[in-house]
Amino acid sequence: MTTGTTDPAVAAWREAHERVCALVLAAGDDRMEVRVPATPAWSARDLLSHMVGLGADVLDGNEPDDHGEEWTAAQVEARRGRDVGTLVDEWRSLAPGLVQWMTAHGTRPLGDVVIHEQDLRGALGEPGGRSGAGVEIVLDRMLGRVAQAGDGLPPLGLDDGTRVRVTSGRPEDAAVLLRADTVDFLRAVTARRTADEVRALVVRGDVAPWLPALAGLGPLPEQPLPGG
Secondary structure, rough: OOOOOOHHHHHHHHHHHHHHHHHHHHHHHOOOEEOOOEEEEEEHHHHHHHHHHHHHHHHHHOOOOOOOHHHHHHHHHOOOOOOOHHHHHHHHHHHHHHHHHHHHHHOOOHHHHHHHHHHHHHHHHOOOOOOHHHHHHHHHHHHHHHHHOOOOOOOOOOHHHOEEEOOOOOOOHHOOOEEOOEEEEEHHHHHOOHHHHHHHEEOOOHHHHHHHHHOOOOOOOOOOOOOO
């Protein structure tokens, strides 16, 4: 698919979209019935149905602000019984329109595909997609949400070995500093790491006051999630 866009976030969406298409087609229908620990109410096929349905709803102008459970459940139910190949065909047919929509309206759909790619990979035991522009962009966006949720707390810093992202101020001012690779930070700021796993990343300060801010997409898991 060619679009002519130079927006790095749109390009990152295209890359992640095709990685996920290849991942689920290689997995096949039987393996895609596995439960996804990060979204335990759904199988991997259900999660793919949501990802496809989100794209369809965005293009239809049906996108509530909160992306609530009723909205996402309807996407899954509408595609109940469809095999993986059919779901991928639908998603690929939506891709050109989604690229045009994102070029005009912004790249909110990038977060969904990047976050759920790792959910799928963890469930299927297929690591990958752990670096690149998509992970970097979504991490920056989600850290902004964490910063808003933790407004007034001592600054939090995330050191991935090449740069230190901070919730406020300068990197050297971070009162709480965590160290990990970029995708581990992405999982932490999207409620995919346990409190103990987050504490294990600390190299300075007390992260406990920040834990509620890391639960913006839902409660932190009680047990470590596989992969991703």
